[in-house]
Amino acid sequence: MRVAAIALLLCTTAATAQTPPAISVDTLKTVTQTLSSDAYEGRAPTTPAETKTVAYIVERMKAAGLKPGNAGQWTQAVPMVEITATDVKPFVFTGGREPVSLNYRTDMVAGTYRVVPKVDVKDSDVVFVGYGVTAPEKDWDDYAGVDVRGKTVVMLVNDPDWQTPGRDGPFEGRAMTWYGRWPYKFENAAKHGAAAAIIIHQTEPAAYGWPVVQSSWTGPQLELDERGDHMDQSQVIGWMQQAAALKLFASAGKDLGALTAAAQTKGFRAVPLGVKLTTGFGNTIRRQASQNVVGILPGKTAPKDVVLYSAHWDHLGRCDAVDGDDICNGAVDNATGVAGLIALAEAQAKAGPAKRSMVFLAVTAEESGLLGSRYYAEHPVYPLANTVGGVNMDVLNVEGATRDFVLEGAGKSEIEDLAKPIVLAGGRTIAPEPNPERGGYFRSDHFSFAKLGVPMLSGSSGEDLVKGGTAAGHAATLDYIANRYHKPQDQYDANWDWSGAVQDLSVYYTLGRQLADDTSAWPNWYRTSEFRAVRDRSRPAR
Template sequence: MTHTIRGAAALSLALLAGTALAASKDGPPVTAGALSGHVKILASDDFQGRKPGTAGEDKAVPYIEGQFKKIGLKPVAGSYLQNVPMTEITSKADGPLTVTGNGKTLAYEYFTQMMLWTRQRTAHAEVKDNDVVFVGYGITAPEFGWDDYAGVDVRGKTVLILVNDPGFATGDPALFGGGAMTWYGRWPYKYEEAARHGAAAAIIVHETRAAGYPWGVVANSNGIPKLTLIPADGGLDSRSAIEGWVQLDVAKEMMQAAGLDYATVKDSAARRGFKAVPLPLKVSVGITPTERDIISHNVVGMIPGTKRPDEVVMVGAHWDHLGVGPAVNGDTIYNGALDNASGVAGLIEMAKRYTHGAKPDRSLLFIAYTAEEQGLLGSEYYALHPLVAPAKTVAGFNMDGLGVLGPVRDVVLVGGGKSDLEDRLKAWAATHGKVVNPEPFPERGGYYRSDHFNLAKIGIPVVYAKSGIDSVANGADWGRAKLDEFTRLHYHQPSDEWSPAMDFTGGAADVNMLYDISHDLAFSDAWPKWYGKAEFRAAREQSQR
């Protein structure tokens, strides 16, 4: 204990000294007004919701590239653009999802009761009179001694899956992440795992609290054409033929038709020893998709280092949103002001601050990712095709949703317990009169829902930290209520729009905080490290051999 305290104190003093010495190297701090100005433009109706492969991208990408050029960032490998090839698949169920069993026939409608799609290249995707297996949380996790697919063959069948993971369901701190969602609780993992086991269709049961967002987010996010990275072999056959969600009431009715009680079966799925349950049901649904290939773009710019230019500190934010989609209160443009025009504004303004200061020892790479809203595709592509070798990438910083609640007393660390970048964050907070708190809604799995996750998977230490909820003017309860209100009413809705009432004072503090922490790394030879039990440590060690 004494050693830990002394180590933290020493780090804090070292960072303090570094900050003092670097003061003369700093450019002027980022301001709320500058952020608001970018958000007003990027989230305007003219940008059509910034969906990749649309007229919205044709406006957003040149805007960001133009800003990078204007402030003096250099291209990477001769270009400010990294091409990201994707297939856009437009698909919706041809008719209702029908379920038969025990003499009953049930039918569920698209958008209001179910959202089903295909991400395969195919003229027609279908399951007809298909067997159904309830696979609990749909998790295979040897490190937790957990396998929901043990002893059951789901090849060619439909699997019904619960969202989140058993730790959330039970609140047991020793089970998975306890109340905090792990990667195993996220929908991309569940679809991937179902496909690995050969399921023809993978359907997740939506529950608002367990998912972290209401049904409207599921419907609106998936009611638009969906993008998928094109694999090296050009195929997309690694996905189940049909993927999607059903409303909670649908799942309950299906279980009732199977002669089972939903609550009882759900409870058993969160217990060790759970065995998948074949249901006496058959499902049928068809999808006739259309597709087109597109080239989207990550936008990149660099400040070359003066002493160790081959070593790079990365700062990223995603530029995309959902584009034009289903009308909500007569509005069809999903502007994405907070999510994530704000992060792009922060990216531009942080880069500008660096260009007004001394040149760093290490290089700085600023990247605006495409297709985050489609499943972190732009950052996934970057991880597969990095512009700088992961072994030479010192650390990464992510901005996704800057603070708009005004000044706050706390900093939120999304997904703690990963790397000693968190020690640097805590040292910064201690010198600025703030506290570092865990995310207020850990069950939403924020660490696995933004682009830094793909950098972590290839071993790069990353941190995702932003303004907290303890408002200086109104307190923490008010801030928590505001965050919850945004998730319920505005997240992935057309109402996520720029307003002159947005207070980006907290957002500016976010950017200046990440500037300070990245600055210490850009002007040093330090290498952040994963904590001993972090799941990404092995990838880092492998990359640096």
């Protein structure tokens, strides 16, 4: 985007933001309560609950005034393969001072991306590969000088410098990078030929406790149904509790604490543990399409240009029971986001068509690794070269109005420059991420679009609550993560305060409207961003 165009759009945006749109709190409440009720069984993809969920979202999009967004259809089929591990054998490590056996669910979880009926790993040499990172641009390679083909790699979660205050450090300090995320670590292990890849779980650097790992990594697991059946991936992927890892390393005659410290320094070299892993399990395989839901408000004069709003409709379905309740309802995560999507559709439709089209996308299988958004990005209904940018909504604020607004992964794209004056015009400040170690930027559906060049805003209320300040806001965040996130307790509460959600949705509305009405606006990534090159290639004329 040209500097003059940015300046003009910022002025227009700041003026327009003085009058927030009418966001229906009734819609937010009704959609959230409905989708998170037990009748929707936790909204697991490819289950009977999906049919009910998709039908309800379509019904609400129609009522909001949208049109079917996929060549006259409301949905986009997303081919899925469901793999359910059966009869999972313990992780048995031999060759150390004494055998170590780790039990499924309590000590470890295991699965596979491979679409095969049976997995067997026998007497696989175990190697500790630090944080499992290969980053040539940082002159960092935890696999340097070691051949792990056919072996088992054990690695740490997050980045090597996650304990560094601020953002100073080779991996942005406290802020998690893509290298710290578990999907990257498994992907990199597979590239190096590892037969098995195991991450050591620690609550603080993982940003969630073991129950989250247990509920997310047991039961049916989804992956895109693609050619080759993912045979290029490791046979086994999984996690082990930190206490179990301490037991394993002690048996191998190694000090996990000392090796962790070594792994945090450049030049670390992988350490064979001198033990072998044996494990295995069967797989029940089911192939079935899931659905993204696509609605559109067609543009008046530039209908081929698209501004995108997205939110994921799925959750975990049936999960580990708590007090007899085995439905992970996913009220906050992410029935609220879908409610926000519908409320925005209503507001934009009432305002009338903009010059550009607005697409409202409810994607599937975010909880399984951003699969629905990844499929859309790789098979877009509307070309990504014509997708101006947009907003992704994953969890709305139900704790009340805030004095601040946080941009996740700040410092990446010009769309942030467009959002800031809207926030300031609403009387709020821009605050740094309070918990950048959680790697939020890489954990939701905007990342699928970012990787292919489309700048999407990922921003929401900060923790400085009007009622209670930052102490109350931070306590609410910690309470949600500890007691409700990915658990049956994430249920609708009639006492929620929606004023913060309305604040954020007003920002999203104004940003989307400005992008859709200014046909000169084409926000790009900053030149320092890892996503700039792909955006430039997709739109060479700009």
